[in-house]
Each structure stands twice: as C-alpha cells, then as structure tokens.
Amino acid sequence: MEILNFLFEGFAIALTPFNIAMALAGCFIGTAVGMLPGIGPVNGIVVLIPLTFALGLPPESSIIMFAGIYYGSQYGNSISAILLNVPGTSAAVMTAMEGNAMTKKGRAGPALAMSAIASFFGGTVSIVALMLFAPALSKWAIRFGPAEYFALMVFAFSTLSSLSGKNLIKGLLATMMGLMLATVGLDPVSAVDRYTFGQLKLLDGLDFVVVVIGFFAINEILRYAENIHDQEVFTKLGRVMITAKEFAMSFWTMVRGAAIGFFVGVLPGAGGTIASFVAWTTEQRLVDRQGTFGTGDIRGVAAPEAANNASANGAMIPLLTLGVPGSETTAVMLGALLGMNITPGPLFIANNPTVFWGLIASMYVGNVLLLILNLPLVGIFVRILKVPGWFLMPAVVAVSFVAVYSVNNSPFDILLMAAFGIMGYLLYKTEFPLASVILGLVLGPLMENNLRRAMSLSDGDWTYLFSSPIAIGLWIAAIASLFLPLIIKRFGAASEISKEEVN
Amino acid sequence: MTTNLTDRVTGVFLLLFAIWYGYRTTLFKVSFMADPVGPRVFPLGLAILMGVLSLYLIIKPDPSPVWPGSKTWIRIGLITLTFIVYAYLMVPIGFVLSTTFEITALALIFRGPPLKSIIGAFLLSAALYSLFDILLDLSLPTGSVFRGLWG
Numbered sequence: 001m002e003i004l005n006f007l008f009e010g011f012a013i014a015l016t017p018f019n020i021a022m023a024l025a026g027c028f029i030g031t032a033v034g035m036l037p038g039i040g041p042v043n044g045i046v047v048l049i050p051l052t053f054a055l056g057l058p059p060e061s062s063i064i065m066f067a068g069i070y071y072g073s074q075y076g077n078s079i080s081a082i083l084l085n086v087p088g089t090s091a092a093v094m095t096a097m098e099g100n101a102m103t104k105k106g107r108a109g110p111a112l113a114m115s116a117i118a119s120f121f122g123g124t125v126s127i128v129a130l131m132l133f134a135p136a137l138s139k140w141a142i143r144f145g146p147a148e149y150f151a152l153m154v155f156a157f158s159t160l161s162s163l164s165g166k167n168l169i170k171g172l173l174a175t176m177m178g179l180m181l182a183t184v185g186l187d188p189v190s191a192v193d194r195y196t197f198g199q200l201k202l203l204d205g206l207d208f209v210v211v212v213i214g215f216f217a218i219n220e221i222l223r224y225a226e227n228i229h230d231q232e233v234f235t236k237l238g239r240v241m242i243t244a245k246e247f248a249m250s251f252w253t254m255v256r257g258a259a260i261g262f263f264v265g266v267l268p269g270a271g272g273t274i275a276s277f278v279a280w281t282t283e284q285r286l287v288d289r290q291g292t293f294g295t296g297d298i299r300g301v302a303a304p305e306a307a308n309n310a311s312a313n314g315a316m317i318p319l320l321t322l323g324v325p326g327s328e329t330t331a332v333m334l335g336a337l338l339g340m341n342i343t344p345g346p347l348f349i350a351n352n353p354t355v356f357w358g359l360i361a362s363m364y365v366g367n368v369l370l371l372i373l374n375l376p377l378v379g380i381f382v383r384i385l386k387v388p389g390w391f392l393m394p395a396v397v398a399v400s401f402v403a404v405y406s407v408n409n410s411p412f413d414i415l416l417m418a419a420f421g422i423m424g425y426l427l428y429k430t431e432f433p434l435a436s437v438i439l440g441l442v443l444g445p446l447m448e449n450n451l452r453r454a455m456s457l458s459d460g461d462w463t464y465l466f467s468s469p470i471a472i473g474l475w476i477a478a479i480a481s482l483f484l485p486l487i488i489k490r491f492g493a494a495s496e497i498s499k500e501e502v503n
Numbered sequence: 504m505t506t507n508l509t510d511r512v513t514g515v516f517l518l519l520f521a522i523w524y525g526y527r528t529t530l531f532k533v534s535f536m537a538d539p540v541g542p543r544v545f546p547l548g549l550a551i552l553m554g555v556l557s558l559y560l561i562i563k564p565d566p567s568p569v570w571p572g573s574k575t576w577i578r579i580g581l582i583t584l585t586f587i588v589y590a591y592l593m594v595p596i597g598f599v600l601s602t603t604f605e606i607t608a609l610a611l612i613f614r615g616p617p618l619k620s621i622i623g624a625f626l627l628s629a630a631l632y633s634l635f636d637i638l639l640d641l642s643l644p645t646g647s648v649f650r651g652l653w654g
Contacts, residue, residue, distance in 0.1 A: 054641050169559050173517060176553040180524060180546070187542040192531045194542060195524075218586075221609070225578040226571045228613050390615030391623050394606040401589070401602065402631055406641050411590040418586035425579070429568050430513055448545040452538050460539035 003131065010357030013060060014365050019358065022061045023366045026068020031373055032384055033069065034076025038220045039396060040089045041073040041329045042438075046212045047403040049336045054406055059340045060358040066333050067316070067359060068366045071123055074272060074309045075370045078115040079381055082301075083108060084231050091272025091308040094280040098293070098300035105296050109238035114250065114298050115305045116374035117242065122258040122306030123367040126313035129262050131360050134349065137321040141346040144322075146454035147465050151474035153447045156324050157439065159481040160269030165433035168485055174432040178440020179447065181206055188445070189452060201412055208335045208441055210404050210413045211420050215434050217400045218421025223428065224393050231385065240378055242298070250302040253283050261307030265314025268326025269435075275311035276304030313363070320344050320356065324443065328435040331442045510564030517557035525550030581612055597646020598636070602628035 013019060033044040045066045052062040077088030082099030095115060102111040144152070161171025184195045185205030196202040257279040264275035283303040284293040293300045312329075319330040323345035337344055342352060349356045373381070404417045427434060451465075458464030466472055528543040528550070585608045593601040606624035611617065635641040 051635075051639065051641065055639060167565055169556055169563075170565075173553060173556050173560065176521075176549050176556065179549050180553070183546050183549070189537045190533060190535070190542045192533055192542045194531060194546065195527065221582060222579050224613070225582060226575045388615070390610045390613035390620065393613060394609035394624070395627055397609060398602050398606055398627055398631055401593075401605075402635050402641070402643065405593070405643065406635070409642065411593055414586060414590035414593070418583055418590075421586075422579075422583065429570070430509060431565065431568065451545060452540045455540045456538045 003135075006353065006357045007131070007361060009353070010359075010361030013354055013358035014064065014361035019061055019064055019362060020365065022057075022065040023068050023362045024369055026065035027072040027075075027366050027369045027373060030069040030072020030074075031076035031079075031370065031381055034073030035079045035088045035381055035385065036392070037080055037084075037086045037088055038223070040216070041070045042212065042216050042332055043220075043396070044069040044073070045329065045332050045336070046209055046216070047399055049209050049332075049339065050403050050406040052336070053339060059337070059342050059352070060355045062336065062340065063333070063355060063359050064362040064366075066336060067363060070329050070333070071309060071312045071363065071366065072370055074123070074305075074312050075116060075119045075374050076381070077308075078119070078301075078305055079112065079374075079378065080385060082111045082115060083382065084385070086231065089272070091276055091311070092304070093273065094276045094304035095301055095308075098280070098297060098304075101294070101296035102298065102301065106238070107296065108236070109240045110242050110246065110298060111296075111301055112237065112378055113240045113242045113375060114246065114301045116240075116371060116378070117247070118250070118254050118257065118302040118305035119309045119374070120367055120371045121254045122261055122309035123313065123370070124364065125255075125258040125306075126262045126265075126310035127360060127363045127367070129310075130313050130316055130363075134317055134321050134356075137317060138346045138349050141322055143470065144346060145468070146450040146457065147467060148471045148474065149324075149450040150447065150454055150465060151471045151478065152322060152324050153443055153450070155474045155478040155481065156268040156318075156326055156443070157436070158478040159267065159484070160326065160439055161433070161436055162481050162484045163269035163271075163274065164435045166431055168482060170430075170432045171436050174427065174434070174436035175440045177427075177432075178437040178442075179444045181211065181437070181441050182444020183448070188449070201408075201410065205445075206416070206441070207407050207413065208332075208438075209407050210416050211441060212332060212335075212438060213400045213404055214417040214420025215424035215427075215438065217396055218417060219424035219428055219434075221393050221397055222421060222425040224389060228389065230389050237379060237382070240375055246298050250299050253287065253299045253302045254306040256282060256286075257303040257306030258310040261310030262314040264307070265311030266317050266326075268318060268324070270311070271315060271327045272308035272311045275307040279303040279307035320348055321346060323348070323446070325439065328438045331435075331439045335442045506566050507564035509567035509570075511561055514557045514560035514564065517560070518554055521550045521553040521557060525554070578612055582609065585609060585612075594644045595647050597648075598643040599625075599628045599632050600646065602631065 029044050030041060033039045033041060048065065073089060074091060077092035078095045078099060079088065081087040081092035081096035082103055085096050085100035087093045087096045099111040099115060102108065157175045161175055162168050165171045184202055186193050186203050193203060260279045260282060261275040264270045264278060280300060280303045283299055287299060315327050315330050319325045319334060323343060325331040325334045334344060342355065401414060404413045407413055424434060454464055466475060525547055528547045531542055533541060585605055589601055589605045603625045606627060607621050610620035610624060632643055636643045
C-alpha cells in the first residue's frame with residue numbers, strides 16, 4: 001500500500017513536537033475566530049501570514065497551522081450559533097436555527113456535544129476522501145496546459161460569482177475588480193509598469209495581506225460602528241454530552257452530511273454555507289417524520305455540522321491539486337503558499353510530499369485535538385464570547401496593524417489598509433461579494449500569465465483556448481454555472497412551498 | 504424612484520472607472536513585445552467586460568440597501584481619521600504609545616468605559632509589542648523620538 005507508506009511518513013512530520021504545537025495553535029485560533037461573529041478563518045490566516053514569513057517557518061508547519069485555522073473554525077462557528085443564535089461564520093446558519101432551538105429548551109450541552117462529534121465525524125471521514133482523491137486528481141490534471149488553466153479559472157470565477165452573492169452581475173463585477181487590482185505593479189513579462197502612478201511602493205503590486213485585512217477586518221470594524229452592541233451570553237451549558245441513543249439516531253445523518261459536504265466543498269464557490277444547507281434540507285426530507293426539524297432536533301445539528309467540516313476538507317482538493325482555490329479562505333492559503341515559493345497544482349504532491357502528507361496526517365491529529373477542545377474545554381471558549389465589543393473590536397484592529405506593518409515595515413500599508421477597509425465596507429453594503437474580489441486578486445497574475453503563455457504557444461491564435469476537450473468542457477461548465485442561481489431559486493422556492501405545507 | 508438609486512450610481516461609477524482603466528492601457532510605454540499578447544490586452548479585456556456588466560447594472564439595478572444614518576457616518580469618519588493619524592504617528596512615537604492611543608480612541612468611539620479603555624489599551628499594546636518584537640523578533644517601531652533617551 002503506497003498510500004499507507006506516505007501516510008506514515010506524513011505522521012513522522014505531523015507528530016514532531018513543533019508541528020503538533022502548530023496544529024494545536026491553528027485549531028485553537030480557528031475555534032476562536034470561527035466562534036466570534038464577524039471574524040472568520042480568513043482574518044485568522046491572513047494576520048499570521050506575515051508572521052510565518054518573518055519567522056521563516058517551514059512551509060509544512062505554516063500550512064499545518066493555516067489548515068488548522070480553517071477546519072477549526074468549522075468547529076467554533078457552531079458554538080456562538082448554538083448559544084447566541086448568531087452563526088460565527090455563515091456556514092453555521094442552519095446550526096444556529098436548530099441548535100439555538102435546543103438551547104431554548106435547556107439542551108445547550110447536548111447541542112454543543114452533537115456539534116463537536118458531528119464536526120469530528122465529518123472532518124475525519126473527509127480527510128480519508130481527500131487523501132484518496134487528491135493524488136488521483138493530480139495525476140489527471142497533469143495534462144492541463146495554459147489553455148486548460150485559463151478555462152479552469154474562468155470556471156472558478158463564474159461558479160463563485162453565481163453562488164456567493166445574490167446578484168450574478170455583481171459577482172462578476174467583483175471578480176473584475178479583483179483582477180484589476182491584480183494588474184497593479186510591474187508586468188512580469190515586459191517590465192512595463194501598470195497603474196502605479198509613479199508610486200515606487202506599488203511597483204511590486206498590491207500586497208494581498210494588506211488588501212484582505214482591509215476588506216475583512218477593517219470592514220468588520222466599520223460594520224460594528226453601525227450597530228454597537230453586546231450579546232447576552234448564555235453560560236449554563238449543562239452536561240456537554242450526548243446519549244448512545246442520540247448518537248445511533250444521528251449516525252447515518254452524519255454519514256450523508258459528510259458525503260454531501262465533501263462533494264459540495266470541492267466545487268468552487270459552493271463551500272460550507274451551501275453544504276450545510278443542502279445537508280440539512282436532505283435530512284429534513286429523509287428522516288423528519290414528526291416535523292421536529294427546525295424546533296431543536298439533534299439530527300438537525302448533526303447534518304450541517306458534519307457537512308460544513310467535510311466541505312472545508314473538500315475545498316482543499318482544488319487548492320492543492322489544481323492550484324485554483326474556490327473560496328476566499330483557500331484563496332488566502334494559495335497566496336500564502338505562493339509567498340513561500342510553493343506552487344500548488346498537479347505537481348504539488350509529487351514535488352512536495354512532505355508538505356502534502358504532513359498536512360494530511362496533521363489533519364487527523366488536529367481533528368482529535370479539536371474534539372478535546374470542543375467537548376471538555378468548550379467552557380473556556382464560551383468565556384471568549386464574554387469579551388465586550390468595545391475591547392474586542394479595537395483588539396482586532398491592533399493585531400491587524402501588527403500584521404500589516406510587518407509585511408513591508410511601512411506605515412504606508414496602514415493607509416492602504418484603511419482605504420481598502422472603506423472600499424470593503426461599501427462593497428459589502430452594495431452586496432458585491434468580497435470573496436470574488438479576493439479570488440480575482442490572488443488568481444489575477446496566474447490567469448494573465450496562463451493566457452499569455454497559451455498565446456505564445458499558439459503564436460497569437462485565440463482559438464487555441466478552445467482547442468482541447470478538457471478546455472471545451474471547462475468553458476461549457478463555466479457558462480452552465482452562470483445559470484445555477486436560477487436553478488437554486490427554483491429549488492429554494494420549492495422548499496419554501498413545502499415549509500408552508502407543513503405549517 | 505429612489506429605491507434603486509444606489510446601484511445606478513454604482514453602475515455609472517464603475518462604467519467611468521472601466522473607461523478610465525481601459526484608456527490607461529494606451530499610455531503604457533511598451534518598448535518591445537516579449538509575447539504576442541503584450542501587457543495591454545488583459546487589462547483592456549477586463550475594462551470592456553466591466554463596462555458591459557456595469558451597463559447591465561444601470562439598466563437592471565437591485566433595490567437600494569438601507570444606508571446608515573449620520574451618526575454611523577460620523578463614527579466611520581472618526582475611525583478612519585484615527586487610522587490616518589496612527590499611520591503618521593507610529594514610527595515617530597513607537598508602537599506601544601501609538602497603539603495605546605489608537606485602541607483607546609476606538610474603545611471610546613464604541614462606548615467603552617474611559618478608564619478601563621485606557622488600561623486595557625495599554626496592556627494589550629504592551630503585550631503585543633512583547634510578543635511580536637521581543638519574543639518573535641518581528642521589529643515593530645520603538646519610536647524615533649525616544650532614541651536619545653535609551654538604546
């Protein structure tokens with residue numbers, strides 16, 4: 001068994017004390033940022049990127065920590081969802097509805113326990129799938145040339161645009177904005193400077209850490225200024241455990257949730273929110289005989305939690321095997337990897353076996369750590385929710401300043417960050433999806449580069465972009481994905497009707 | 504009539520931006536063509552796509568969002584002002600002092616109790632400085648005005 005050999009080597013890397021500490025740090029930060037409404041895994045990862053560069057951390061250790069933040073946040077987001085009815089990230093919306101209904105019945109403990117166990121189940125099952133599918137997909141994707149890559153990125157953008165916002169046109173416009181931001185700086189091929197306006201600091205292009213912190217952290221502060229509030233935290237958890245009967249009852253729900261989550265996660269743009277919604281709706285149709293879903297049914301917590309954890313691991317597949325992320329968090333991880341001179345793509349696993357297998361092994365370790373953090377230690381995390389907003393929000397700003405300043409040791413970046421914060425706030429208010437801007441910014445240079453390489457290969461013949469079956473397939477998929485919102489609308493309308501029938 | 508004004512204004516703004524962005528490509532000083540496409544085509548393509556999409560936004564706008572009232576805008580203005588002041592102050596007066604001011608200012612804007620805000624701000628700034636500059640060697644500004652006083 002070749003895979004088992006690789007996996008053993010991976011554990012040899014993941015189980016070094018330093019890498020265990022990195023996984024633990026990632027899981028802890030992930031649970032915390034996932035839990036705090038408004039702060040998500042993107043913030044957690046992006047703030048640490050300049051730090052990992054400055055400390056010269058080995059790439060496998062950095063990616064072990066970043067992945068820990070990503071899947072850890074899928075555990076944490078359910079804590080505030082269950083206790084406060086405020087999802088920590090949008091992937092916990094369904095958990096908030098079902099889990100908070102349990103809290104109101106005095107069953108916060110079992111809801112938290114079910115969420116942790118379902119998260120562990122979905123997380124662990126989907127690592128097995130990731131481990132089996134990623135190498136196979138890499139071998140297939142090795143045939144991709146620049147034309148296929150260009151088409152693949154168009155596909156990623158169109159799917160993300162049609163799935164991540166309410167308005168497809170705004171999603172596409174947001175993508176254009178991101179791609180335009182990516183053109184700032186010296187053109188690597190011809191050394192022409194573009195959109196720098198003589199600013200030497202812009203010659204290297206906009207640093208995505210500065211843009212992302214502005215878009216997410218600063219934007220969040222400005223949104224908090226709209227509505228200054230503190231949450232009443234419910235701290236009577238009761239016993240954080242479920243019964244064997246509840247586990248048995250939820251077992252197949254978790255299996256289906258994990259499978260749905262994984263495959264939805266692989267799709268660009270879909271991610272945890274859609275995964276948990278689809279998983280919850282599926283279970284409602286399959287097992288909800290008494291009409292208890294939505295009123296505090298424990299299976300209604302198990303389904304979305306298994307699904308959103310599995311989707312986080314599924315989302316690692318396009319990132320690692322194709323080098324084309326499908327979500328804002330994986331886009332930020334791509335930026336971090338590129339900064340460490342590691343290019344994810346079909347050759348990634350073959351060229352960096354220590355990074356890939358170390359990561360896979362650490363994910364098994366990390367999920368066990370998270371189960372411990374989230375079952376007996378959940379009370380500690382609940383205390384973080386009690387930090388008042390007037391201190392928490394400024395603290396986020398202070399940490400952001402450290403990160404932004406240490407990118408180039410330049411206060412100019414603080415001004416840029418503030419400008420992007422305001423831009424992010426205006427884009428948020430007008431419902432342009434920020435995920436599309438970020439993906440455009442990170443993939444922009446790769447997209448232009450692949451286009452120009454394709455044109456060099458074909459000597460300027462544009463039909464070359466549509467010359468292989470894979471490329472044509474991706475173009476068709478890209479166009480088809482633009483019609484997804486219409487289909488979802490119909491699906492959504494159907495479920496609205498069924499709800500009304502129940503009532 | 505005014506219910507979808509926001510998207511129309513945004514659309515017009517993006518259209519003008521796209522025209523300007525596309526026009527800038529003609530000003531690139533391209534001395535030689537290293538590849539058949541060159542540095543102009545990709546940005547020009549983006550500008551054309553954005554132009555077309557923004558026209559669509561002008562013709563079919565969404566309902567406008569609920570914009571916050573003047574109180575929020577004053578707060579947002581104040582917060583932005585603190586960022587600008589911070590960017591100019593942090594190198595001269597150092598990370599600990601400037602960050603203490605910044606966090607205190609933000610905490611007060613967010614209606615924190617004054618004394619607790621100042622103490623919390625100072626403790627957090629000092630903790631961040633110790634962690635990142637002293638422990639992790641990340642080099643945050645110490646403050647050039649203090650250079651004569653120590654080290």
